Amino acid sequence: MKASLAAGVTSTVECTVDRERTIGFMGEKARVYATPMLVRDIELASRDLLLPHLDPGEDSVGTRIELDHLAATLLGMKVAITVTVTAVNGRAVTFEVSGRDSADLICRGTHGRFVVDVKKTEERLAAKARKAGLA
Numbered sequence: 001m002k003a004s005l006a007a008g009v010t011s012t013v014e015c016t017v018d019r020e021r022t023i024g025f026m027g028e029k030a031r032v033y034a035t036p037m038l039v040r041d042i043e044l045a046s047r048d049l050l051l052p053h054l055d056p057g058e059d060s061v062g063t064r065i066e067l068d069h070l071a072a073t074l075l076g077m078k079v080a081i082t083v084t085v086t087a088v089n090g091r092a093v094t095f096e097v098s099g100r101d102s103a104d105l106i107c108r109g110t111h112g113r114f115v116v117d118v119k120k121t122e123e124r125l126a127a128k129a130r131k132a133g134l135a
Contacts, residue, residue, distance in 0.1 A: 001115055005053035005093070010084040013045045017077050017101075033073035038107060039065055042097050046083045046111050050093065057118055060093070064112035067097070071104035078102065083111070091115040 015021075021037040023030075043062045050060050073079055080100050087094040091114055099107040129135040 001055060001058065001088075001091070002053045005050070005085065005088055007085050007087055009049065009053070010082065011045065011049040012080050012082040013041075013048065014078055014080050015041055017073050017075055017079060019075065022075050031075045033077075033079070033106070035067075035069045038069060038099065039067060041079070041081055042067070042083065042099070042107075042111055043113075045081045046093075046095050046097070046113055049083050049085070049095075050113065050115070054115060058115055059118050059121075060113040060115050061121075062111065063092070063114050065109065066111075067107055067109035069107050071101070071106045073101040073104075073106050079106065086110075 017033045019031075021033055021041075023032060023034045042065065046062075047060055054060070078101065082098050082100075083095045084097075085093060086096050093113045093115065095111045095113070097107070097109050097111050098105065126135065
């Protein structure tokens with residue numbers, strides 16, 4: 001990790017709530033941003049913020065999410081997701097997250113990520129696959 005990764009680093013990304021990001025189980029008139037897709041978008045925004053601050057061969061994985069999904073966002077609406085680093089503790093990085101559509105604050109919470117060495121992670125996963133009889 002680079003020294004540039006520190007508390008206060010922030011980023012806002014925008015996305016449009018397309019059909020893939022919505023729930024369908026309540027019918028077409030109630031098609032809104034699905035919480036699991038919101039979580040995915042928060043993870044992607046956080047990872048994208050981290051990448052410029054990582055060394056070659058490093059990446060990050062999500063370890064924790066605590067999220068209040070506060071308001072429905074309709075199909076076709078734009079969402080702005082803001083992620084801000086609040087703590088860097090070794091390889092553990094904590095973010096404050098929030099999301100807004102054009103009408104409401106739609107979410108707030110925290111997200112944790114862990115910076116990993118990709119090659120070492122591949123080795124650990126290969127060992128686990130062997131242990132599980134999958135290799």
